[in-house]
Amino acid sequence: MHKLTTKSSETLTSNDIENLARRFGGKSEDYVEIVNKQKNKQTIKKYALLNEIHRAVNA
Template sequence: MNNLTPKNSQTLTSSDIENLALRFGGKSDDYIEIVNKQQNNNTINKYALLKEINNELNT
């Protein structure tokens, strides 16, 4: 219980991306998010509701 600081999200929102583009130059349209598909699939399959939603979206 010594460290109750919440972890920051590692997901960038479109607003975050636009701010980075403005700060460092470039266009936010050029941004490509790299994701770990295997980790995403493991998470989806772990939870029945997410799996059901995913199956419906893919049919």
């Protein structure tokens, strides 16, 4: 039988954040996501649709 593998998402959902806050203390409202701006820019440039959306939103 083949082993199945899954790729976990790197994006936290609101439920993930609430669960982390409940588990480790603190408030979910205080959560701030740290992002890699350079990686985001590279992704936007790589995909034409994202690039179009980005330009339209920032016009």
